[in-house]
Amino acid sequence: MENSELDRIQNQLEKRGYVTDASIVMSVFLSTTLHKPLLLEGPAGVGKTEVAKVMAAAMDTDLIRLQCYEGLDVNTALYEWNYQHQLLHIKLGEQSGKSVAQKETEIFGEAFLLKRPLLAAITHCRPPVLLIDELDRADEEFESFLLEILSDWQVSIPEIGTISATHIPSVVVTSNRTRELSDAVRRRCLYLWIEYPSLEKELAIVRSKVPGIDERLGTQICQFMRRLRELKLGKSPGVAETLDWAMALVALHRTALDLETIEETLGLVCKNRDDIAAIRLKFLPELVDAVTAEAG
Numbered sequence: 001m002e003n004s005e006l007d008r009i010q011n012q013l014e015k016r017g018y019v020t021d022a023s024i025v026m027s028v029f030l031s032t033t034l035h036k037p038l039l040l041e042g043p044a045g046v047g048k049t050e051v052a053k054v055m056a057a058a059m060d061t062d063l064i065r066l067q068c069y070e071g072l073d074v075n076t077a078l079y080e081w082n083y084q085h086q087l088l089h090i091k092l093g094e095q096s097g098k099s100v101a102q103k104e105t106e107i108f109g110e111a112f113l114l115k116r117p118l119l120a121a122i123t124h125c126r127p128p129v130l131l132i133d134e135l136d137r138a139d140e141e142f143e144s145f146l147l148e149i150l151s152d153w154q155v156s157i158p159e160i161g162t163i164s165a166t167h168i169p170s171v172v173v174t175s176n177r178t179r180e181l182s183d184a185v186r187r188r189c190l191y192l193w194i195e196y197p198s199l200e201k202e203l204a205i206v207r208s209k210v211p212g213i214d215e216r217l218g219t220q221i222c223q224f225m226r227r228l229r230e231l232k233l234g235k236s237p238g239v240a241e242t243l244d245w246a247m248a249l250v251a252l253h254r255t256a257l258d259l260e261t262i263e264e265t266l267g268l269v270c271k272n273r274d275d276i277a278a279i280r281l282k283f284l285p286e287l288v289d290a291v292t293a294e295a296g
Contacts, residue, residue, distance in 0.1 A: 005029060012058035018050060019197075019205045027192045028055060037132075037150060037171035039186065042194035044176045045238015051194075052131035052172035059170070062128040066117035068138040074145060078155060080114045108159035118149055122165035130169040135185070136178045147184055197239060199226055205239060210246045214255040221246050223291045224257060225269070231283060233275045244268050259288050 010025045028051070031038035040048040056063035066077055115123065121130040135143065149155060153165035173189060175181055197205065202222045206213060221242060229236045245268045254261055262284065270276045279287075 009058070013054050016054050016057045017208050018047075018054040019201060019208055021201070023192060024051065024194070027190055031172075031190050032059075032170050034190070035168055035170075037173050037189040039173045039175065039181070039189035039191050040194055041175045041177055041191070043196060043236060043238060045240040046194045046196055047239055048174040048194055049131065049133055052129055052133075052174075055170060055172065056129040059127075059129065061126055062124065063131060064117050064121045064124070064128050064169070065131045065133060068132065068134045068136075068142075070137055070139065072138045072142050074142075076116060077118050077142070077146075078116050078149075079119045079157065080116065081108070081159075082112045082114050085112055110160070113157075113160075118146075119155060119163070121169045122149075122153055122155070122167075123163065124167060124169070127167040128169045130171045132171065132173045134176060135173050136175040136181060140182065143182055143185060147188065150188055196226075196229055196236075199223065202226070202239060202242060206242060206246050209243050210250060213246055213250050217249060217255050217257065218246065220257040220291050221249070223294050224262070224287060227287050227290060228269065228279070231279070233270070233278070234272045235270070235275065237269050241269050241271075257288065257291060259285065262288060 006025050006029055009029050010020060013020045013025070013028070027038055030036070032055075038051075040051060042048055052065075053063055117130070121128055132146070135146075150171065153168055154162055156162045173185070196202075199222050202225065203218055206218045206222060210218070225237060225242050225245075245265060248265055248268050249257075249261070252261075252265075263280070266276055266279065270279065
């Protein structure tokens with residue numbers, strides 16, 4: 001039974017263009033079966049966010065995304081009151097003769113509640129996939145608040161009371177490790193580290209996402225990226241950059257890499273000025289020669 005379910009998940013992911021492997025399939029299976037959040041860590045651009053997107057598509061449900069950043073607060077993540085509509089309602093009801101208590105009950109009802117991602121996820125009409133993206137960018141205080149939500153699946157709104165989850169969402173948490181997440185978060189999650197793909201896997205991703213790419217060009221692109229990641233760069237390029245570059249070169253009708261083409265399009269691969277300068281000054285001719293030799 002388990003193997004057939006794993007096969008089904010793998011087929012569903014691959015049907016939606018996600019080139020997967022056994023560890024990802026097993027993690028998705030266990031996360032959805034045990035109703036535990038899945039924490040994905042790894043370098044930027046290796047497809048962590050894409051796992052949640054493909055999960056939602058495979059489960060035929062909605063993806064609700066909370067993008068984390070420094071200074072993210074409860075109101076932005078959970079709920080806010082629509083103050084403008086509340087003021088308008090008060091203005092229109094000035095002559096209604098209703099008591100203050102009646103007016104308060106009206107303006108602090110769900111009609112004036114703006115549901116942000118966390119509240120939207122637990123009150124959704126069916127179990128969604130909740131993506132908490134780049135949690136490491138948020139403050140530790142917000143991380144502590146998030147623990148309470150993920151543990152109890154309910155929130156308390158002072159003006160309304162406690163709202164419990166209609167359905168428990170499937171949760172994917174991603175981190176690029178700009179800071180270490182707490183042990184408390186890690187204990188509550190299943191964990192998977194996603195590394196840069198092997199040459200063969202990255203080439204399979206390129207074939208899947210860039211249909212019609214010349215086989216030699218696709219191979220050279222992946223070989224070049226693999227060697228680039230071996231250098232000590234400020235920011236190594238991820239799979240997202242590989243795909244951007246591949247699509248650009250196809251649009252330029254290139255069928256193979258050469259020094260001039262790489263020079264002209266290097267800004268698609270590296271997004272750091274110092275990295276580009278170092279590659280051009282020290283490594284570019286050597287990289288081109290190595291990739292050309294490997295491609296035969």
